[in-house]
Amino acid sequence: MQTRDVLAWRASVAGSGVMGEPAARGRFGEYGGRYVPESLAEACREVDEAFRGAWADPGFRGALTRLLAVHVGRPTPLTPAWRLSGELGVQLYLKREDLTHTGSHKINNALGQALLATRMGRRRLIAETGAGMHGVATATAAALLGLEATVFMGERDMERQSLNVFRMRLLGAEVVPVTSGSRTLKDATSEAMRHWVGTTDDSHYCVGSVVGPDPYPWMVREFQRVIGEEARVQCAAELVTGVPDHVVACVGGGSNAAGTFAGFVDTPARFVGVEAAGGAGASGGRLGVLHGFRSLFLQDDEGQIIEADSIAAGLDYPGVGPEHAHLRDLGRARYVTVTDDEVLGATARLARTEGILPALESAHALAWVIRAAGSGELPAGSTVLLTLSGRGDKDVSTLKELL
Amino acid sequence: MQTRDVLAWRASVAGSGVMGEPAARGRFGEYGGRYVPESLAEACREVDEAFRGAWADPGFRGALTRLLAVHVGRPTPLTPAWRLSGELGVQLYLKREDLTHTGSHKINNALGQALLATRMGRRRLIAETGAGMHGVATATAAALLGLEATVFMGERDMERQSLNVFRMRLLGAEVVPVTSGSRTLKDATSEAMRHWVGTTDDSHYCVGSVVGPDPYPWMVREFQRVIGEEARVQCAAELVTGVPDHVVACVGGGSNAAGTFAGFVDTPARFVGVEAAGGAGASGGRLGVLHGFRSLFLQDDEGQIIEADSIAAGLDYPGVGPEHAHLRDLGRARYVTVTDDEVLGATARLARTEGILPALESAHALAWVIRAAGSGELPAGSTVLLTLSGRGDKDVSTLKELL
Amino acid sequence: MTNSLSNAALDQGSVERQLRARRDGGRRLLMPYVTGGITPDWTAYLRAFAAAGADAIEVGLPFSDPTLDGATIQEATDAALARGATTRQILADLAELPDLGIPLVASTYYNLVLHDGPEAFCAALRRAGVAGLIVPDLPLHEADELTGVAAAAGIELALLASPTTPEPRLAEIGRRSRGFVYAVSIMGTTGERADLAASATELTRRIKLGTDRPVLLGFGISTPEQAREAGRHADGVVVGAAVMRRVLDGAGPDDLRAFLATLRRALDQE
Amino acid sequence: MTNSLSNAALDQGSVERQLRARRDGGRRLLMPYVTGGITPDWTAYLRAFAAAGADAIEVGLPFSDPTLDGATIQEATDAALARGATTRQILADLAELPDLGIPLVASTYYNLVLHDGPEAFCAALRRAGVAGLIVPDLPLHEADELTGVAAAAGIELALLASPTTPEPRLAEIGRRSRGFVYAVSIMGTTGERADLAASATELTRRIKLGTDRPVLLGFGISTPEQAREAGRHADGVVVGAAVMRRVLDGAGPDDLRAFLATLRRALDQE
Ligand SMILES: Cc1ncc(COP(=O)(O)O)c(C=O)c1O
Ligand SMILES: Cc1ncc(COP(=O)(O)O)c(C=O)c1O
Secondary structure, eight states, rough: HHHHHSSSSOOOOOOOOTTTSGGGGGETTTTTTOOOOOOHHHHHHOOOOOHHHHHHHHHHHHHHHHHIIIIOSSSSOEOHHHHHHHTTTTOOOOOEEEGGGGGGGGHHHHHHHHHHHHHTTTOEEEESSSSSHHHHHHHHHHHHHHHEEEEEEEEHHHHHHHHHHHHHHHTEEEEEEESTSSSSSHHHHHHHHHHHHHHHHEEEEEEOOOOOOOTHHHHHHHHHHHHHHHHHHHHHHOOOSSSSSSEEEEESSHHHHHHHHTTTTTOOOOOOOOOOOGGOOOHOEEEEEEEEEEEEEOOOOSSSSSOOOSGGGGGGOOOOOHHHHHHHHHTTTEEEEOHHHHHHHHHHHHHHSSSBBOOHHHHHHHHHHHHHHTTTSEEESSSEEEEEOBBBGHHHHHHHHHH | OHHHHHHHOOOOOOTTTTTTTBBBGGGEEEEOOOOHHHHHHHHHHHHHHHHHHHHHHHHHHHHHHHHHHIIIOOOOOOOOHHHHHHTTTTTEEEEEEEGGGGSHHHHHHHHHHHHHHHHOOOEEEEEEEEESHHHHHHHHHHHHHTTTEEEEEEHHHHHHHHHHHHHHHHHTTTEEEEETTTTTTTHHHHHHHHOOOOOOOOEEEOSSOOOSSHHHHHHHHHHHHHHHHHHHHHHHHHTTTTTEEEEEEEEESSSHHHHHTTTTSSHHHHHHHEEEEEGGGHHHOOEEEETTTTEEEOOTTSSSOOOOOOGGGOOSBBOOHHHHHHHHHHHHHEOOOOOHHHHHHHHHHHHHHOOOBBOOHHHHHHHHHHHHHHHTTSSSOOOEEEEEEEEEHHHHHHHHHHO | OOOOHHHTOOOTHHHHHHHHHHHHTOOOOOEEETTTTSTTTTTTHHHHHHHHHOOOOEEOOOOOOOOOHHHHHHHHHHHHHTTTHHHHHHHHHHHHOOOOOOOEEEEEEEEHHHHSSSHHHHHHHHHHOOEEEEEETTOOHHHHHHHHHHHHHHHEEEEEEEEEEEEEHHHHHHOOSOEEEEEOOSSOOOOOOOOOOOOHHHHHHHHHHHHOOOOEEESOOSSHHHHHHHHSSSOOOOOOOHHHHHHHHOOOOHHHHHHHHHHHHHHHOO | OHHHHHHHTSSSTTHHHHHHHHHTOOOOEEEEEEESSSSTHHHHHHHHHHTTTOOOOOEEOOOSSSSSSSSHHHHHHHHHHHHEEEHHHHHHHHHHHHOOSEEEEOOHHHHHHHHHHHHHHHHHHHHHOOEEEEEOOOHHHHHHHHHHHHHHTTOOEEEETTTOOOOHHHHHHHHHHHHHEEEEEEESSOOOOSSSHHHHHHHHHHHHOOOSSEEEEESSSSSEEEEEHHHTTTEEEEEEEHHHHHHHHHHHHHHHHHHHHHHHHHHOOO
16 A cells, blocks of 8 residues: 555564563563562562453453443544544544543553452552543542542642542542652652552552553553454444554553554554653653663663653653553554644644544644644545544643643 | 332323424423514524424434434443442432533534534524533534534633633634623523524524523424433343333433433333522423523512522523423423532532542432432332433532532 | 503503504604613603603613613613612502603513513503503514403504514514514614614515504614614614613713704604 | 772672671671762761671662652652762762772662663672672562673672562572572561561561571661561661661761661670
């Protein structure tokens, strides 16, 4: 197909093994692993064992599928963005994770892990959150299944997202302010891990993206796989070509992208992960270890982790999930960045053309599509599947200040 | 069934004609009609004619059904509220309109009318809004279909719901502050009608509930019927009894209730419309005419309309749709009120037990179920279908002040 | 002798008879409007109107939600209600008024008519010496429920016609209206406007094709020029917002008499 | 003669040899911790530690995200980084230090080890006269990638064991650890605590079933009483947060010497 010839990407590697289980010791290529304090080694092993068991158990999967249907509202629709497509000259389809209960794809994973926690006999969930979406999702899943929830959130993020803080508390969760470091997601993650060390016996750490020690990157991707699998079937029904030429998603830790890509890994679709210019782990990071996994992280010359800085709190993470680092090495996915200004423009444009107010995180993916369609990087007539990871309601006050 | 014997309701009237088309001159019993200035008489006739044509046209209905599926996320799930059910001793099922795009059932109607407006060759939508949900829905539908939108909103509501104002503007709508009267929904509605008088040639007035002159009460109910029809099928699949014993919804103007009831009108299910104690048109109003229709309105001894006052901006309307007044007269539905305190309690309780933060409007319906289950008015084991008309995100700052 | 007694002697159809007689005598009709109860001694405005040469007076009974009114009359309505004006008191005030020699026409929204029921409402009007009634949110197709009752009580219910009213309907309005036909000059609400809309001319022409009843043109007439222009086509004008703007700005009965006199002159010059 | 020259003469395994020798001589071991670069003349603390009778010193290389540390050491880390402390400078400072006669053990997170690569990192430690290494986020199952490199560079990589470490794994930790086994007293982060956890006793007992290497108990030991109690089961203690709390509160080397002397005495009394 013409589309693919135009693009200066490495030929994609055959799918065998790609986006399957990680290799021995939780590896995706050279990334991943379980770099945790000895005190968490056993807890990680237990999560791994429990997840393997659950994922192989039709009873568990059936229960999760039903919860996702009756509580979360899955399947989410695939929306053809007709008016914007007309303007851009490409055929853009949106996978609508913004329509899930709580408003972002985070709930797919939170509910999966909450169900796993009940299976493991845990009575409490621990979570970190940045924008608050994973915190709300975790608090929601906990309420639904009768678990307790403790959510760690940077003090600065709590100020920026005070309504989400209140939402979590209404849902019965305890929200713990994190005052160390940059007082954002990175520090909240550290604090959640510290807390887990002391509570492994009764608490499950519900990591919010495809990051953390093995089995989290794999497990979270599997819980998010539903996005890609649904989209695959929907594309087959809606697209003339059956499979889109491009699959695009924003990448913070990378869970919505991983879940989406997983559904198309055996197709010729080209994967694009879009990072924030100020939080480009995959595009601008170097090899490191943080929060239990080996991957690409933003670091200074001394090897200290650099704080990410983007308009989208959910992308303010200095690293990227290990599988994305691996997909990048393989050439199976490409990682690009967009600026805050492009993101604001894309947000307003989708609102006006399609009546959809995307989360600023999701608008990153759109900003790239708009740029690439304009530059010819996406040839006219290309079909593009974009995962709209969340709704923009949470961002309205930010937008109000900036637009 | 035992359930029904306990309740001191009038025997329900046979379904024939009930919740069908209104009688001659837009009447539901003695209510309804088209009490508009002569300058709007022709415009109402045109809307009526166009709607009749469209509703009988499989092409129109197919297009709307598809929009509702791919853009709005229909069908919405039916969620068994297991934990709360256990606490209450009744089987409570929630019809999840909170999961629709834009977050409330208002989008069903706004999209229907927007599609009708394009069919009529109109280039602009006019709407009134209180909480902002119908305004957002209208702005969304307009953006999606390439129409302009002008939304009238009381100045006081604009202050209370400033984020929704910004949301509408982001979607490209013009939001016009209404400074007359109580500066809330009632006045916004008057202002929208005044504005329509001068723009009937190119604008469609997109009324937000089952109120206004004929054909609006009927048309809006038909556009909301999808709630009840989906729920009917879902209940048939989920409930042992097939049909719930009670169908409960909140009532402002009454559109989500009407749409829900319509799906069960030919069943023995008992209908309960729950109003705000401070905005109880059906429960506490007397015969009157306002905004183009004859129905029950809150009035003082001199026949002046009283401002409604409830914690839920969307229920701050002093009247009720004419069909509800008629259903009340027939004894086919019962209308009850709950207090703001009960509503706050119900909101927090649903959040903690089911992980769902309902709109304060929707929490009215729940507050009644909680009270009625506690008092034995809903006998143990009853099945209850409750329409959760919207999500509570918009109310978080209100709740933050009050809880 | 109060107005109520003298008016009680009027026959049915007196509004129309009086307006017709004046029109047929070559006079262009002037019907100023005042919001009832706008000031404590608001009926002084009525005397001033009569003194300025009004042919009828429209008295608004303030309603909380004046859907068809523009900003000025909304403001007047709010002010009157804030003062505590009620239908009851306004009608009592009118009943106290000596006969002005010209018909009084009440105007209000249908909710106030329904409040004690159309019969009671019309009887109360009649007792207060009011002979005509305008209900802007009771269009032709809903008017049935009031026309019979009003006629029985001796109240002439004038219907409104608008630029978008289609043909057979317009003729029906001409037939069913009593007293006069109220021609709404533009697609809009009450309120002052710079020019007389072209639609006004066309509408009066169309109404007159179907009826011989007096046709009064209202909505937006605020200057002598507009009145003169209106008088070329219609039988007369209703002047509301232009009056109430002045009242709200503090103008007293004498000021209003002077203002209406300019309109009277303009109409008479034509 | 600087430390780097004298230490260069040490054989592989010197940490363990020295600690074993002292333990076998009946001494309870004391390893105080200091965050490298916490003050401009931070190495003065090391001299004070030695003077107070420390048997080894743990030097923390500050990392931006000290995931396993509690509030005190986080604060110390932030303060050091804010001062501009870098791995390079800290090691340069150590290289300047005269031989204290006791082994130096670096501790840091794995990201700093990876930064220039494990070979370069271990070589740099060695050049600075550091003989041991603790990497709290490099557990047994990931340690392979460092153990060989460290051994080749003459660095003894001590592994940590925790109360939840299950049996065969604990034995493996005992086997693969070099220098000593770092027993984490409780399921938690570093930081002072009121009592010595029961888990500490149980863990040291279990470790000792599988290895004869010195076992140092760390995390939460802050008082002479705790040190004495710890010394009953383990071969010695690591004291971190209790030291750094004082340093952050402004205590100088002499204050720390006095504090450590109380711990020394408590250990010796046992
Ligand atoms: C709406 C939304 N999209 C995307 C992200 C980024 O997460 P991930 O990269 O794991 O999909 C977040 C994180 O909070 C989010 O809220
Ligand atoms: C969530 C929600 N529910 C209910 C209502 C009340 O409307 P209706 O009675 O027409 O369903 C509103 C109105 O704004 C609303 O936003």
